[in-house]
Amino acid sequence: MSISTIHPVETSSSYSPQTCRQFTFSEIELATQNFDESLVIGRGGFGKVYIGTITCGEVLLDAAIKRLESTSNQGAVEFWAEVEMLSKLRHCHLVSLIGYCNEEQEMILVYEYMSNGTLADRLHKRRASLTWVRRLKICIGAARGLDYLHTGTGIKHGVIHRDVKSTNILLDDNCAAKISDFGLSKIAPTNQPSTYVNTLVRGTFGYMDPDYFQTGRLTRKSDVYAFGVVLFEVLCGKQAVDRSIDEEHWGLATWAQDSIKEGRLGQIVDINLRGRLFRKCLKEYALLADRCLHSHPKQRPTMAEVVVCLESILALQEKTDSDQLLPTFFGRMVPTFLIPSNHRETSGRDTSVKSLELYLHAVGGEDRILNCFDFNTIVNATANFSEANMLSSVYYKFVYKGRLQNGQDITITQYSYASTYDECMNEASILVKLEHENVIQLLGYCIHGTEAYLVYDFALNATLDSLIFDPMCNLLDWNKRYKIILGVARALVYLHNHAPIRIIHGDAKLAKVLLDESFDPKMSGFGYAMTINDTDCIYVDSIRGTPGYVSAEYHMTLCLSTKEDVFNFGVLVLETVTGQRNNRFIRVANDVDFMLINLVRTEWLEGTLTNVIDPRIDADPILMTKFIEIGLLCVQERAAIRPTMKEVIGMLLGTLSLTLPVSEMRTRIINGVQPSDES
Secondary structure, eight states: OOEEEEOOSSOOTTOOOEEEEEOOHHHHHHHTTTTOGGGEEEEOSSOEEEEEEEEETTEEEEEEEEEOOTTOSOOHHHHHHHHHHHHHOOOTTBOOEEEEEEETTEEEEEEEOOTTOBHHHHHHTOSSOOOHHHHHHHHHHHHHHHHHHHHTTTSSSEEEOSOOOGGGEEEOTTOOEEEOOOTTOEEEOSSOTTOOEEOOOOSOTTTSOHHHHHHOEEOHHHHHHHHHHHHHHHHHOOOSBOTTSOGGGOBHHHHHHHHHHTTOGGGGSOTTTTTOSOHHHHHHHHHHHHHHTOSSGGGSOOHHHHHHHHHHHHHHHHHHHHTSOOOEETTEEOOGGGSOHHHHHOOSOOOOOOSOEEEEEOGGGOEEEEEEOOHHHHHHHTTTTOGGGEEEEETTEEEEEEEOTTSOEEEEEEEESGGGHHHHHHHHHHHTTOOOTTBOOEEEEEEETTEEEEEESOOOOEEHHHHHTOTTOOOOOHHHHHHHHHHHHHHHHIIIIISSSEEEOSOOOGGGEEEOTTOOEEEOOOTTOEEESSSSEEEOSSOOSOTTSOOHHHHHHOEEEHHHHHHHHHHHHHHHHHOOOTTSOEEOTTSOEEOHHHHHHHHHHHTOGGGTSOTTOOSOHHHHHHHHHHHHHHTOSSGGGSOOHHHHHHHHHTSOOOOOOHHHHHHHHHTTOOHHHHO
């Protein structure tokens, strides 16, 4: 084994003396367990990337090991360019090359391992969305790395990366950005910034500088153009080439620029960021990204100028988040999205909230007006919170029906005490983005002292639980119950698949179903709801839900998924058909106490479902059996075999049929497994 030591030309805090090590192929095989496919963490034009463990003296280090594939359009030129380039460059925002292997026709590069993957992964694939401040810091780090390359700090010549893109920006344990993949990089003199290099056009479609593509003249400004695309990618949450954009604008750069010209800046912001960006920061950021994409390279900023602009935007955003005194609710600051726009723009210290309109990003990203109601308006609408107008009360939350002076019927939820603060804010931030006939529509809000009120555009008649569990109530015949079940199912399908942001409700139960005078249902109670991206689940810190309605896997793993909503829906169906609560024990004839789910399973297996059907329902027992079977399919212990809500709709409408696993249900009953154990 030979060791090649790299000596930096000058001392700088941006880099430190390191060694570039030549590995044997047997060492690489050992590090990757003979290139075990389970260790693959990425794929690119060069080949597969494995996570491996290497030995440096007596220390074991995780490393990213990139192996050239025989089918790759890259080869020895790119391999040696990477080795030579990274052997000379050391900077905190460049990925470090630990070593390489060039043996037995193998070309392998060994880098420091970046645990948070690529920026592209975090923007487009992973569950947890990056905050706006974190995105700004990532952009600043990547810009600093590119500025170091362009200015040639510590080396005789500058470097043009030639393949700047989100997949080549890696994130370490702290999500600090590092530029990677120098296989296409070119040396450029540093004393003449406008100097170009004539070369064959190489790069990635969507990020490629049009001027470079047309002329073959590669300049530092070509990297600036590509970085401008990355800036829009970070802001919009869309890929550089995104087929979800209309066909004429599959290229993100053109679409974003056209949107800005047409005055639709708010519409292009990533749905996970809307309402969280200070308006001036958004405008400055968009202007910078647009300048980077200027058709004339000389009009584009240098990377040094980009760094300065981004740092200024970050400072302004952080100052807005921390220094500006905002109105408090339960002793805590009210989120920016609930502050009137003119209040947010002022620099004064007056923190009073007046009856102004609020501007929030709604469906499609357009600004939507949310009313800030005066407290006296709320008092008058509810007849001073009269008992006659109170329809529900749970812990520190109360639901009232009301009527405004203009005759508009409204529903009001009152939140009291600090324990409900997060629930209130979460509900408001989610509902402002949703619009569906079976989802309650948020109209406005009011903050008064230590209490907050969310106002909905809805004439509330009753909550579903108040009618189902009232043995003296005969208002809900089977046709009404069926309409309610179907409406709730449609609401959940919308949340899971079609809403502007995908939502897991997390607590879909009878008490969260509101009914109007025609018994049309509206889903409410989004205080526990969570947003999801490409996956169907998200890990949470603690269980948030109602005992008796929480599935086994959520309780045990803290994994909240769309199948949790399916489980909740199954309980809702069983409760609606039987008129019994699932979170209470039911005494049957033989003096055995059952939870509802297990009782229904037992009666179904024994063919005696008529024992559990609500006697107030006058409907065909065969039809009732079908609906109970749908409920039982939804509450199966294994989440993987529960139907999706789309499949549930098919079963409710009779276009899809699924079969219950009899043997599994029988085993659970014989073993005496109670739903209380699941929940």
